[in-house]
Amino acid sequence: MFFEGSEKKAEIVVNTTKISLLDHIEDEFWVALVQCCNAQILSSVKNEHCKAFLLSESSLFVWHDRFVILTCGNTRLVHSVEFFIQQIGMDKIQQVTYQRKNEYFAHAQPSSFGDDIKLLGQYVAGKAYRFGELDSHHNYIFHQDNNFRVNNLDKIYEFLAYQISAEASEKLTTAGLKSAEIRQFLQLDQLIGDFLLDDFVFDPFGYSVNAIKGKYYLTIHVTPQANSSYVSVESNMNLSELSERFLAVLAPKSFDLLSFNDFDFVNLMAGFIPTSYVSKSRVSERLSNNNLVCFANYILPQQDFVKAKAFDIAGENHAL
Amino acid sequence: MFFEGSEKKAEIVVNTTKISLLDHIEDEFWVALVQCCNAQILSSVKNEHCKAFLLSESSLFVWHDRFVILTCGNTRLVHSVEFFIQQIGMDKIQQVTYQRKNEYFAHAQPSSFGDDIKLLGQYVAGKAYRFGELDSHHNYIFHQDNNFRVNNLDKIYEFLAYQISAEASEKLTTAGLKSAEIRQFLQLDQLIGDFLLDDFVFDPFGYSVNAIKGKYYLTIHVTPQANSSYVSVESNMNLSELSERFLAVLAPKSFDLLSFNDFDFVNLMAGFIPTSYVSKSRVSERLSNNNLVCFANYILPQQDFVKAKAFDIAGENHAL
Numbered sequence: 001m002f003f004e005g006s007e008k009k010a011e012i013v014v015n016t017t018k019i020s021l022l023d024h025i026e027d028e029f030w031v032a033l034v035q036c037c038n039a040q041i042l043s044s045v046k047n048e049h050c051k052a053f054l055l056s057e058s059s060l061f062v063w064h065d066r067f068v069i070l071t072c073g074n075t076r077l078v079h080s081v082e083f084f085i086q087q088i089g090m091d092k093i094q095q096v097t098y099q100r101k102n103e104y105f106a107h108a109q110p111s112s113f114g115d116d117i118k119l120l121g122q123y124v125a126g127k128a129y130r131f132g133e134l135d136s137h138h139n140y141i142f143h144q145d146n147n148f149r150v151n152n153l154d155k156i157y158e159f160l161a162y163q164i165s166a167e168a169s170e171k172l173t174t175a176g177l178k179s180a181e182i183r184q185f186l187q188l189d190q191l192i193g194d195f196l197l198d199d200f201v202f203d204p205f206g207y208s209v210n211a212i213k214g215k216y217y218l219t220i221h222v223t224p225q226a227n228s229s230y231v232s233v234e235s236n237m238n239l240s241e242l243s244e245r246f247l248a249v250l251a252p253k254s255f256d257l258l259s260f261n262d263f264d265f266v267n268l269m270a271g272f273i274p275t276s277y278v279s280k281s282r283v284s285e286r287l288s289n290n291n292l293v294c295f296a297n298y299i300l301p302q303q304d305f306v307k308a309k310a311f312d313i314a315g316e317n318h319a320l
Numbered sequence: 321m322f323f324e325g326s327e328k329k330a331e332i333v334v335n336t337t338k339i340s341l342l343d344h345i346e347d348e349f350w351v352a353l354v355q356c357c358n359a360q361i362l363s364s365v366k367n368e369h370c371k372a373f374l375l376s377e378s379s380l381f382v383w384h385d386r387f388v389i390l391t392c393g394n395t396r397l398v399h400s401v402e403f404f405i406q407q408i409g410m411d412k413i414q415q416v417t418y419q420r421k422n423e424y425f426a427h428a429q430p431s432s433f434g435d436d437i438k439l440l441g442q443y444v445a446g447k448a449y450r451f452g453e454l455d456s457h458h459n460y461i462f463h464q465d466n467n468f469r470v471n472n473l474d475k476i477y478e479f480l481a482y483q484i485s486a487e488a489s490e491k492l493t494t495a496g497l498k499s500a501e502i503r504q505f506l507q508l509d510q511l512i513g514d515f516l517l518d519d520f521v522f523d524p525f526g527y528s529v530n531a532i533k534g535k536y537y538l539t540i541h542v543t544p545q546a547n548s549s550y551v552s553v554e555s556n557m558n559l560s561e562l563s564e565r566f567l568a569v570l571a572p573k574s575f576d577l578l579s580f581n582d583f584d585f586v587n588l589m590a591g592f593i594p595t596s597y598v599s600k601s602r603v604s605e606r607l608s609n610n611n612l613v614c615f616a617n618y619i620l621p622q623q624d625f626v627k628a629k630a631f632d633i634a635g636e637n638h639a640l
Contacts, residue, residue, distance in 0.1 A: 105426075
C-alpha cells in the first residue's frame, strides 16, 4: 500500500486592518476551502491566537493575520488557494506563498509544481525557486513579489524524515495502535507536554497531530509504511531539540531541514545532527519578500548490501 | 531547456537454433522497431559479431542471439518490445529483460514502470524488482521468469553520472562543439582508441557515441545541461578504468553503478572510487534467471551553501 506523505503547503498573509481571519471568517468557510482540494476537516482545537484544524490530509492553522495549510496525498492544494483568493479578494491579501516538496511518486500526482503556479499566476505575480537538486530531495517555493516584507522574527522550521528505520516503521504500522502509544513513541509528552494536542490515527495506519500553545504551533504527520515512509514536522518554534529526538527515534536514512528566517542555520545544524549523517545539499536564498530560506539534505551512508525490493506486478497500484 | 536523459532499456535473447538477429533480420525491421517508441536511426556501424545503431534517442545493439536497446527522452520503449514480440513470436524468445531508471521528471513521462510491465505482462510472465530507495536513485528491472538461465560470464556494467561539474557542463554545452572535441574531452582515444566509433552531436547540445570491437560494445550518452545533467556509460567490458577517468573528468555530485554478473562488485568499487564519495545505497539480488545484479549509489558530500535555482514561471516547460 502506498501513500504520498509529502505535502504541498500554502501560507497567505492578510491585511488585518481589513480582515481578521479568526474574527471575521466562520468555520464553514474553512470547510469549503479544504473541500476544494478534496480534503476534509476531522477536528479542531483553538486558543485566543490560533485555530488548528486536523485534516483528512494534514493540517490547517489560522491566525488573525494569516493561515498555513499543508495537504498530502493526491490533493491539489492550489485549488484551495484559488478559492481563498476568489472569496476574499487580492485587495485584502498581502502575501501568498506556495511550496511543494519533491514527491515519492511524482507521476501519480494530479499536477506538477509548474502546473500549480501557472494557475496561481492568473491571480498573483511572483517568483519561484527550487531548493535542492532535481535528482534528490528538493523544495519548490513560490512567493508573491510585491512590496510586502516578511518580519524576520517570523521563523518557521521544517524537519522531513525519509526512510525511517525498520523498527520505527514496524512500530508505527502496528495494527490497532492507539494515539497514546504513538505520542509516547514520539516522546511528545516530554517535548511539548504543555501544548494543546489534537491527533488522529488513520486506518490502517498513519498519524497526524496538531499542537498549539499561545502563538506557537507544531504539526507532525507520519506516513509509516516501509519503502515510502515519511515523517514531517513543522513549527514556528526552533526545532533543533525536537529534531534531535526524532532523529534518534526514527533513525531515517535521509532527512531535510528547511528554515525560514533562521540566521544561524549552520550552527543550528551543527548543534544537533550526529556526525554519522552526511550533508548532501545545502541551499540558502534571501527572497525578495525578505524571507531568508535555508535548506539542507542529509543522508546516512550505507555500507551493507540489502536485497532488492520485489515489485508487485499484479498489484493495482504500480507506483511502487 | 530540459531533456530527460535517463534511459529505459530492454534486452531480448532469442533461440539461435530458430533465428539469428544478424542473419535473418533486415535493417528495415529495426527501423520499424525504433519507430514504435518514436525514435529514429541516425547511423550504424557493424562488425562480424554486432551491429550498432545510433538513435535519435540513444542506442540499439544487435548480436546474433540478442539485442539491447536504450532510449531516453519521452520515448515509450515498451512499445518497441511489444513490436518485437508480436513480429518474432514468443516461441523464438528465450528471455526478455526490461529496465527503467528513475527520472528527473517522472511526471513528464508518458508512462510509469508499472504501466510498462503491465503491458509486457500481456505477453511475458515475469518478476520485477527495485534496486535503490524510492526517494533517491533507483533502477527497476523486470525479467521473464522461465527456464532460461543467464550465463554468468555475460557481464554488463552501467555507470550513470548525475549533476556533473559546472566546468564539465559548460564545456559540453559550448555552441558549435565538434565530436572530435567531445571525444578528446572524454579521453575516448586513450580509453577505447581501438574501437570502431559512431557518434553524433545533437543541436543545441547533447552527445551520443556507440563503440564496438569484436563482441564488445560501449555506449555513452551525454545530457550536459546544468541542473538536469546526466551521462550514462554502458558496456559489456569492465568499466572500472573508464569510470575512474569519467569521474575525474565529469566530477558528478552523484553517480550510480550497476553490474550484471560481477561477483567482485565490492572490490570493483573499492578499486577506483575516490574516498571523497560516500555510499548512499547498496543493493544486490540474484534473479531467478541467474543474473546477479548489483547496484550502488554514491554522492559527493556538500558543505558549501549554494543559491536556490530560479524557476522559469513564464516558461512553457514547467518541469524544472
